[in-house]
Amino acid sequence: MRFMRLGAVGAELPVVSDGGTTWDLRPLTADIDGAFLAADGLARAEAAARAGTLPVIDAAGLRVGPPIARPQAVICIGMNYAAHARESGSEPPSDIVVFYKHPNTVVGPNDDILLPPGSTTTDWEVELAAVIGTRARYLSSPEEALGHIAGFAVANDVSEREYQLQRSLGQWSKGKSFETFNPLGPWLVPAAEVGDGSGLRIRSTVNGEPRQDSNTSDLIFGVAEIVYRLSQFTALEPGDLINTGTPEGVGLSGRFPYLAAGDEVRLGIDGLGEQASTVRPAP
Incomplete structure (x- = not known):
């Protein structure tokens, strides 16, 4: 369903x-x-x-529209594919890297991505998103964590890299919280139909040209492990959205140009649907 x-x-x-x-x-x-x-x-x-x-x-x-109403929290996991960590100039992390986006970044899967004024380093990031179904705190194991996941969706963790890295003063949320920077959907698929979220092909294109093409089995920390670890220091509430990380093939790698007005970004994950957003200048 x-x-x-x-x-x-x-x-x-x-x-x-x-x-x-x-x-x-x-x-x-x-x-x-x-x-x-x-x-x-x-x-x-x-x-x-x-x-x-x-x-x-x-x-x-x-x-x-986005398949869930505006969540109270959008929690993101950084550098969670080894190849993406390397293309970002970092070693794979030994624990989950966590940052937050403003909930009003969440928009529909085909809504426009609004390019911030003067931005030349806005990037795409296809991600497997998990939605919390029941309150999770101090969980005992990743296996227990699976029972707290309502379902899964496709997310685009859009990032403005200058604000994330050069203007961040050590934290990433400045480059992550511009309006429209989290297209979500088209569907929320129940966890009972998806399992633990592993084994899914995950991909993106820009203007029809391939960018990312990987598999969620390559996550450094799987979804259950992420939810378990998050629960050790934050109480997760029903409806909370977790972006679980992006594979290699983003603009930050230097192999592709960053997004510009008029670009079309397409994302997809097996069994979870596809989304297509056009980049427009923010009014």
Whole structure:
């Protein structure tokens, strides 16, 4: 099943689809948010759809929004593929590297990426995103952590490298929190259908030219390990979004030009769908 939010910005409707039929979730919930996820909403919604107790809607022509309502936290893991760490000029880390993005960076999978004024170093980063389903604190093991993940989605951890690295004064969030810098979706796919998130091909292109092409099995720290380690120093809440890291093939490598107005960025992960964003100048 594919959970989505369709419609205009700020007025998205929660839906679930099997790839053919799309059902309206409003009889069950006002939105796909933390409260819905914590109340076993994904499983209840799937059961209701299959039982025929939800209304069917025509999704044609509707904008695809981010598949979860604005999370209270967007937690990101840096340098989590060894080859990407090397192309960034760093050794693979011995523990998770953590930074945060403002929740208002999260936009729909096909919404425009707004290029900050004067930016010449804005970069793309396709990532496997995990969404927390139930509160997680001081977990005992990665195996326990898997039970706290609601589902997975495609994310683009867009980064302005000058602000991240030259203007950062030691922290990265300056280059990560510009508006529109986290396209998400198109779908939230339940963890029960994805497993632990390993073994998925992950890729990106810019203007049709290949950039990243890897597999989530190459994560240094797998998703369960990430959630387990995060829970040792922060309480994860339902609806929290975790970007788990990006493979090699970004602009920071020096092998490709950074993004410019008019560029089209396409991302995809096996089983989780594809997104396509156009880069526009920020008004």
